[in-house]
Amino acid sequence: MTSASLDIVAIGDALVDVIATADDSFVEHRGLPKGGMQLLTTDQADELYAAMGPAREISGGSAANSMASAAALGLAVAFVGQVADDQLGEIFGHDMRSLGVRFETAPLASPPPTGRCLIVVTPDGQRTMNTCPGASHRLSPEALDEKLIASASVLMLEGYLWGPELPRRALMRAIEIARGSGPEIAFTLSESVCLPGRREALTQMIGSGGVDLLFMNEHEALQLTGERELGNALGLLAAKVGTLVITRGPKGALGLHKGTTIEVAAAPVEQVVDTTGAGDLFAAGFLAARCRGRDLKSSLEAGAICAAEIISHFGARPETDLRELTGL
């Protein structure tokens, strides 16, 4: 790994977030999964968009947010994700490249368009995500650059792509490449990987030692393992995965490594505006510190600082100098 030319290469959804504020009644009335994520068809997305208030557009995507932020933290990173040849695809690509993220996945020439995530933010700062994945879920194994993956210290895989079949095959192929060539494999759980029919293949992949570092929140840990107690869930996962990172919102975060559990508090935030990207930024700060050789506790603390930055404003891309904030 010492010869790696990249710190991290990540594979994930390539989305532009469309962010509007709304009262709780809007979320309730429409049966949106408050605090969670649902997938929408194009028609459903058009209908929800028409009902939403005026919005701002900010590039998003879970692993893409992490890479944009890791680049802002000074890491050498690349992102693999599928956009279409359209204006939102240009925006997504510009925002990655402008931070120095290598992003070379060729846009799809034919429909569907670049994916959007319609995000409704309620007065409590909670975000409810309604994703119209578009081109993003057309990522195929053929889009992967083996040399790029082999050249990284860490391969980061986004759980949202584990759901649909084509990008899941791309993730499986990336794991195969990484196992043969060196990068550690990090995986971020998401609600969508825990659905019936998807959980089994993931459990099997994790069980066979396919993941070195697993990011999740408490809910996702319980969903994936089918356990009711967090301790039991983490016990099961720790037996298979070298390092576990569990984000706990305002309660901070936990890290488990070789039988040791480290707990850190959440970093202070003046006002929670929009929680979109909290987990993504936690992962970015954690990985940046880890790539710089920091220990588990320092890495968790860097994650907490980055998460606090992102929830203090709209959107999941940082607006403050993360290097100054974290000291990395």
Added chain:
Amino acid sequence: MTSASLDIVAIGDALVDVIATADDSFVEHRGLPKGGMQLLTTDQADELYAAMGPAREISGGSAANSMASAAALGLAVAFVGQVADDQLGEIFGHDMRSLGVRFETAPLASPPPTGRCLIVVTPDGQRTMNTCPGASHRLSPEALDEKLIASASVLMLEGYLWGPELPRRALMRAIEIARGSGPEIAFTLSESVCLPGRREALTQMIGSGGVDLLFMNEHEALQLTGERELGNALGLLAAKVGTLVITRGPKGALGLHKGTTIEVAAAPVEQVVDTTGAGDLFAAGFLAARCRGRDLKSSLEAGAICAAEIISHFGARPETDLRELTGL
């Protein structure tokens, strides 16, 4: 005018703002007109965009910002402006309609694409605008709905459209319709109307009593009249225009009507983040108060409150309840 079904119909650029922060050295090095606006060709815009940092996209356009805000203030308003049939055009249309602004200008099917304004915001909160007008400058007289214009109490015209020939013809046609049917005519000056070859026709139009209400900043007043002293410039303009409104940034604003001059202070702002839209929001607050029958002083004060809201965050669309702020 008592039978008017609309408070205001505005004609202006239909743009999506692409907003990134940068140091002063970026603005200086590229020779961008700090605090001002320049028009870019598509190639120039692509080149500047590639050099800009990660951005957020928020619908913009000067008169469009005013109408979005006037609608948020409870007025019945319509907007006429040209977008293309593309993703940025959809975003622009959504953001207008979601606020209840009537926006029925049919998108252009063929290139150019929807216009963008590349906005660089420096640490002092000053915005430098680099506009790639695209479809916006293809607005033609044929796109106007005479009945719509005749049904409004106020017709608001954006100075930026006075520059290029086709939309200038559309503005001239709108003035003709309004003169015959009732709406007061408001005009917002902009740097681009004051260029040689454009100033003359505007001076003539104003001289012939074509404008009832003129919005401008001090610099624009001097440019248009060719005077060096603001007092002289305002004297010349007041002889031809019923009401003058002069915005003066942190120094507040002036209103001149029938020989009376009213001065108001700027409303307090905790931190100036991005001055984009300050003039547009001033106009919105002023017109909303005026349409509600408030006097000149109250109208200027409402304008100052709305301008203060918009400069406290990125983008030229309000993020706070303007009705609560202004009491309108």
